[in-house]
Amino acid sequence: MRKVVIGIQARSTSSRLPKKSTMKISGRPLIDWVLKACKGSAKYINNFDGGNIFAKVCLLVPEGDPLQEIYGDSETVYTGPEHDVLSRYMVMVKNEAPDYVARITGDCPLIPHFLITKHIVNAVKYKYDYVSNVDEETRTYADGLDCEVISSALFKWANANAVSPSDREHVTTILRRQPPEWARSAYVVGYQDTSSLKLSVDTEEDLDFVRAYHEIMEKKINLAKSKPGGFFRI
Numbered sequence: 001m002r003k004v005v006i007g008i009q010a011r012s013t014s015s016r017l018p019k020k021s022t023m024k025i026s027g028r029p030l031i032d033w034v035l036k037a038c039k040g041s042a043k044y045i046n047n048f049d050g051g052n053i054f055a056k057v058c059l060l061v062p063e064g065d066p067l068q069e070i071y072g073d074s075e076t077v078y079t080g081p082e083h084d085v086l087s088r089y090m091v092m093v094k095n096e097a098p099d100y101v102a103r104i105t106g107d108c109p110l111i112p113h114f115l116i117t118k119h120i121v122n123a124v125k126y127k128y129d130y131v132s133n134v135d136e137e138t139r140t141y142a143d144g145l146d147c148e149v150i151s152s153a154l155f156k157w158a159n160a161n162a163v164s165p166s167d168r169e170h171v172t173t174i175l176r177r178q179p180p181e182w183a184r185s186a187y188v189v190g191y192q193d194t195s196s197l198k199l200s201v202d203t204e205e206d207l208d209f210v211r212a213y214h215e216i217m218e219k220k221i222n223l224a225k226s227k228p229g230g231f232f233r234i
Helices: 030-048 066-071 085-096 113-125 150-159 163-170 172-175 204-226
Strands: 002-009 053-062 076-080 100-105 130-132 148-151 185-187
Touching: 002 030, 002 085, 030 053, 030 100, 053 066, 053 085, 053 113, 066 076, 076 085, 085 100, 085 150, 085 163, 085 185, 100 150, 113 130, 113 148, 130 163, 148 150, 150 163, 150 172, 163 172
Parallel strands: 002 053, 002 100, 053 076, 130 185
Antiparallel strands: 100 148, 130 148
């Protein structure tokens, strides 16, 4: 069995929109929607993948961040440096000893659980070291639907070789710019190019857009559920 830890990086000190993680979308904190998607992926994998993969969700926040107190009793929370996010992930890696890490950012409240699942299952099944939909040259997914799955071996390589503050803050830039020769990479490409769409939350305007988008989607989902027959999200 392969262990995958889905690590959600989040913080309360965003310069453009402080405390955005706890701002409400449809009555729930933004970070709750990210947690819901990640837990949905973990639940599906743990219940339906034939016992080949075990998935767990962790929240990664800076030391002393209010999110630690808010979520410490209900979630597995690891802390580390605010700007050296790679070190935050390494705290999780050392404690959880996973075979793979799925990296999700906490400003993506609209990411669907099945997209995370697709990345994880393909990385494990085909023994890739790096699977993502964020490659700059092949990207088709909207900003805000970002997902990366990295093998533990490649994650440890990144930690040992990432020197610049930028690489350590952005975690995986070194893996796309200059991966080791032994690393096997794969790229997730959608059927349509929605890469010009921004669904992540960095500003008040982004939050307003995501709130409106989410409200429309919830209305349509509830309408579909009320109709005779079945209901699926794919």
